Amino acid sequence: MLQNKWGRSFLPKRFLFQLTFINIIVIVAFVMLSSWAIYNTACTLADGLTSMTAQKQNQFQATLFQYLWIFSISAVILGSLIHFYLTKKMIQPLKELIQSTKEMKQGKYPSSIHVKGDSEVVELIHHFNDLVQKLETNEQQRKNLVSDLSHEFRTPLTNLNGYLLALQNGVMEGDEKLYQSLYTESSKLTQLVEQMEQLKEWDDMQTYSFNEKEPIDMQEFIERSIEIFQWSLEKKQIKLEVDFQPSIAIINRTNLSQVISNLMDNAIRYYDGTGPINVKGEKLLNEYKVSITGPGRSISEKDKERIFERFYRIENSRSREFGGSGLGLAISKEIIERHHGKIGVQSKGNMHTFWFVIPCMQTIDET
Secondary structure, rough: OOOOOOOEEOOOHHHHHHHHHHHHHHHHHHHHHHHHHHHHHHHHHHOOOOOOOOHHHHHHHHHHHHHHHOOOHHHHHHHHHHHHHHHHHHHHHHHHHHHHHHHHHHHOOOOOOOOOOOOHHHHHHHHHHHHHHHHHHHHHHHHHHHHHHHHHHHHHHHHHHHHHHHHHOOOOOHHHHHHHHHHHHHHHHHHHHHHHHHHHHHHHHHHHOOOEEEEEEHHHHHHHHHOHHHHHHHHOOOOOOEEEOOEEEEHHHHHHHHHHHHHHHHHHHHHHHHHEEEEEEEOOOOEEEEEEEEEOOOOHHHHHOOOOOOOOOHHHHHOOOOOOOOOHHHHHHHHHHOOOEEEEEEEEEEEEEEEEEEOOOOOOHHO
C-alpha cells in the first residue's frame, strides 16, 4: 500500500471507491445467498415435522444450527476467496508500478506496464510509462551527444598537440598560415566547450525563476541584442536588414536576449546562399512577433517537427564544420514558453524563418 510522508496509507479516491464497492457487492451477495439457503432449509425441515415434541424440537434446532454453521463458513470462505481474487487483480498494476520504480532506482528503464480502464490508477500508470520512455530517450540522446563531443574534442586536440610538438622540436617554423590553423583548432575547442555549457544552462532552466521581468521597449532591445553579431556578419560578408516596430513587453531581459542570440547565431552559422538576413519585429494585436529570415540548407518536414526538441540535431548540424549540441533551440523554446509565448519555423525553398511571439502591452506611441 502506498504511504505518504506521515506514514498514513494513501490510495486514489476512485480506487478506494471501487474497492469499497466490490466489498459491499461481495458481502451483500453472499449474505443474501446464505440467508436464502438457510431459510429454504428451515422450511424443508419444518415441513417434515408433523408434531413438535421436545426431542424433535431439539433435533430440529440442532440440525438447523448445524446447517447454519455450514452455510456461514462456506459463505465466508468462498466470499473471501472471490474478494481476494478481485482485490489482487485490482492492485496488481500498483505492484508492477512499485517494481518498476525499484528498477529505475537501480538505473534501469523498465518496460511499459499494460493496463486497461479509465481509473485514476490506470491514468497514473500511463503517465509513468510516458515518463520512463521520455527519460530513456533523453538518456540515449545525452549519451550520443557526449560521444559526439568526445569525438569532436579528439581531432582539434590531436592537431594542436601535433603543431605544438613540431614547433617545440624545430620541425616547423611559425608563420601566418600555421597560426591561423592553430587559431581554427582552438576556436573549435571553444565552440565545443560552449556546447557543454549549454547542457548546464538547460538543467538550470528547469529550476530557473522567471519572476525578474520588467517592461522593455522591444525595438531598442532587439537592436542592442543583434549589435554583437555585426563583426560575424562582416566577416562572412552577410548583409543585415532590420525592420522594428515599437512596443512594450514585460520580459526577462537576459533570457529573451539569449533567444535572439541563439536564432541569430544559427542564421549566421548555417547561412548558405545569397541575400541578406532579415530581422523583423512587428506589433500584432496583443503580441509582439520577432522573426529572423535567411538562406540556408534545406530542412525536411520531419526535422522541422522535432527541431525544438532537446538534443535533436538535423543532419547538417552533425558535421564538424557546423557543430551544434541540439540544445540552443530547445532552450529558446523553454524561455519563450515561460513568457507565455510561442516559437516556430517556416521554410520556403532555401529561405528559413525562425520566429517567436510574446504577449505585449502597447506601442510607445500609445503610452
